Amino acid sequence: AQSVAQPEDQVNVAEGNPLTVKCTYSVSGNPYLFWYVQYPNRGLQFLLKYITGDNLVKGSYGFEAEFNKSQTSFHLKKPSALVSDSALYFCAVRDTFTGGGNKLTFGTGTQLKVEL
């Protein structure tokens, strides 16, 4: 069975500093990996995905993530955090063997708090 671990419930960072939100995964085949963000009272918004190709994936709002197969990780990063980045971030994985549907397995979420 596939699984996702987000080891940090909360990450605090000062505005202007780099941020990292950690994610590790487990799947039986090759993974499709995703990051979604949830702002208060809003739905989850797609940030970026890794399907194949370059291990460094760039997404919305200046975020990027690095796929590391040997460490089974897909950490989310941003060079310079903004207060407006404060939100709940979810990592998700889909096993390529699941067929046509997008039956995603999510992590428990990491609350990012960016302070002035």
Add this chain to the structure above:
Amino acid sequence: EAGVTQFPSHSVIEKGQTVTLRCDPISGHDNLYWYRRVMGKEIKFLLHFVKESKQDESGMPNNRFLAERTGGTYSTLKVQPAELEDSGVYFCASSLLGPGANVLTFGAGSRLTVL
């Protein structure tokens, strides 16, 4: 483009009552998914429609949950009778078929509180 709309945004019911949640996907999105987040835990898959057909309902907790998507447009998720452990946030998501299928657009969720 209108997003995925869910109604109600919050429902508070007594144990044993019935609740029906509704999801209006983005127009033209044939894939429709229901997910649930309970008590701050991970978001879990419930089921997947392709148009009006249930493609995968392996995540449905038990037979107290019934999902429908008549006509392949909006979907409803009925919980009858509701139990305390059903409390949580129910998310609906939709996507295109084909190349756009991997990116899901989520609604804001329906928060269900069972007392």
